[in-house]
Amino acid sequence: MIKKIFLSLLVSSVTMLFSFPSTQIPRAHGAGEDEIIIVYTNSLNGYLDYCRCRENPRGGLVKRATEIKKIRMEAGEIFLFETGDFFSYEPDPLLAGYIVKAYRHIGYDAMVFGDQEFTIGRDEFMKHLGSLPFVADNIRLGSGPAAVPRYKIIEKGRFRIGIIGTVAPEAFKYYPEKIIRDIRVLDQAAEINRDAEELKRKGVDLIVLLSHSGFDRDRELLRNIKGIHVIIGGHSQTLIKEPVVENNSVIVQAGADGSRIGILRIKAADGIIKSIKNSFRHPTEYTPADDEYIRGLIKEYLAKSKKDIENIRLD
Numbered sequence: 001m002i003k004k005i006f007l008s009l010l011v012s013s014v015t016m017l018f019s020f021p022s023t024q025i026p027r028a029h030g031a032g033e034d035e036i037i038i039v040y041t042n043s044l045n046g047y048l049d050y051c052r053c054r055e056n057p058r059g060g061l062v063k064r065a066t067e068i069k070k071i072r073m074e075a076g077e078i079f080l081f082e083t084g085d086f087f088s089y090e091p092d093p094l095l096a097g098y099i100v101k102a103y104r105h106i107g108y109d110a111m112v113f114g115d116q117e118f119t120i121g122r123d124e125f126m127k128h129l130g131s132l133p134f135v136a137d138n139i140r141l142g143s144g145p146a147a148v149p150r151y152k153i154i155e156k157g158r159f160r161i162g163i164i165g166t167v168a169p170e171a172f173k174y175y176p177e178k179i180i181r182d183i184r185v186l187d188q189a190a191e192i193n194r195d196a197e198e199l200k201r202k203g204v205d206l207i208v209l210l211s212h213s214g215f216d217r218d219r220e221l222l223r224n225i226k227g228i229h230v231i232i233g234g235h236s237q238t239l240i241k242e243p244v245v246e247n248n249s250v251i252v253q254a255g256a257d258g259s260r261i262g263i264l265r266i267k268a269a270d271g272i273i274k275s276i277k278n279s280f281r282h283p284t285e286y287t288p289a290d291d292e293y294i295r296g297l298i299k300e301y302l303a304k305s306k307k308d309i310e311n312i313r314l315d
Contacts, residue, residue, distance in 0.1 A: 034267070035266065036206065037076075037079065038079045038208065038232070039071055039078050039079065039080045039261060039262065039263050040083070040254060040261075041083075041254055041258060041261055041262065042082065042085065042232075042235075043083075043114075043234060043237045043254075043256055044060075044086040044087075045087075045088060045116070046086070046088025046089070046090075046092065046095055046099065047060040047061070047257060048060055048061050048062065048095065048098060048294070048297070049061075049062055050283075050285040051285065056256070056259060058258060058283070058284070059259075059282075059287075059288075061102040061258070061291075062102075062291055063283035063288060063290065064261060064283055065105065065106045066288040066289055066291045067261055067281050067283045070288060071263065071281070077157050077159075079109050079161060079208075080108050080109050081108065081109060081111065081232055083111070083112055083232050083233060083234030083235075083253075084111070084113050084115075084235065085116040085117070085234060085235060086099055086103065086114070086116075086117070086258070087099060087116045088116070088119070089119065091119045092120070094304060094305055095305075098297045098298075098300070102297055103132055104131060108132065108133060109133060109154050110134075110154065110165070111132055111134050111165075112134065112135060112166065113136065113167070114171065114212040114235055115171040115172050115235070118172075118175070118179050121179065122141060122183065133152070134148040134149075135148060135163055135164060135210065136148050137150035137164055137165060137166060137195050138167065138185060138186040138188050138192075139184070140183075141182060141183060142182045148165075151163055151164040151199060160203065160205050161205060161206045161208060162199035162202070162204035162207045163208050163209075164192055164196065164208070164209050164210065164228075165210045165211075166191065166192055166210070166211050166221075167185065167212045167213065168185075168188060168212065168213035168214060168217045168235070169188075170214070170217065171214075171235055189225050192209065192221070193224075193226060196225065199227075206229050207227055208228075208231075208232060209230070209231045210234075211234065213233065213234075213235055214233070214234075215236045215238040215240070215253060217236075218231050219246060222249055228249050229249060229250065230250050230251075230264065231249055231252070232253070232262075233251055233252065234253065237255060237256035239255030240253045240254075241278070243276055250264075250276060252264055252278055254280065259283075260281065261281040261282075263281065264277075265279075
């Protein structure tokens with residue numbers, strides 16, 4: 001069972017100590033040193049392709065996929081997470097389907113959906129629920145039980161990480177009744193605490209919260225939840241360059257428009273987590289190379305959307 005974490009800041013906001021039972025920190029890299037690498041993304045906003053945007057160049061999923069392959073080759077075992085708003089602001093069911101295919105191709109370990117995923121309609125989005133590894137403990141779609149798992153446990157190498165998903169009620173604040181009428185949002189803190197306790201009993205090494213709540217709301221949540229070690233945020237599109245440390249937890253988020261890929265490195269030695277380092281990769285229209293499969297999806301999407309427009313004109 002995981003032990004209570006004791007966190008103390010050292011020189012900077014990214015260097016900290018956590019105490020774990022020595023038996024729960026594997027020595028995967030030899031010489032008493034270990035590293036958990038968490039790669040995270042948020043707020044794609046529907047950018048399947050890259051954008052030649054002077055102020056905020058972004059690579060889209062076609063470049064992200066290649067960069068994540070590169071990270072996997074460099075780092076070996078990684079945990080890959082997404083915190084929502086990957087669909088576009090405007091409803092585009094055709095584009096949504098291709099984005100889901102691209103995410104499946106990249107191979108995420110766990111995801112929480114955001115409010116923008118419902119712009120295509122609740123029923124349309126629910127068709128995709130089984131296609132991606134969603135977790136969400138406080139969302140109910142209709143009167144039935146939870147449509148996706150509350151949490152999941154992922155084991156890679158000798159690490160066991162528990163992942164919980166949560167969405168803030170405020171995320172749906174500006175949506176019309178026709179979209180949100182069948183979406184029930186339960187109390188975030190109560191559901192998170194319930195799952196954190198259960199994950200502790202199951203003996204995970206680390207508990208990660210995928211939170212589609214916004215940065216300010218994540219900080220508020222930390223006053224009412226326990227046992228969460230890392231919060232990967234979304235919704236507010238906040239670029240947190242150095243992890244924010246509060247109440248024995250770390251908050252990170254990767255900014256707007258899916259431009260950046262966050263990499264959180266948690267280093268341990270002799271059973272003690274010694275430091276946390278956060279960095280970003282920023283694919284652009286120029287680098288890295290396109291992912292061939294996703295470039296094919298883009299061509300297919302453009303052809304189909306053009307055909308749809310032509311059919312509308314004929315009607």
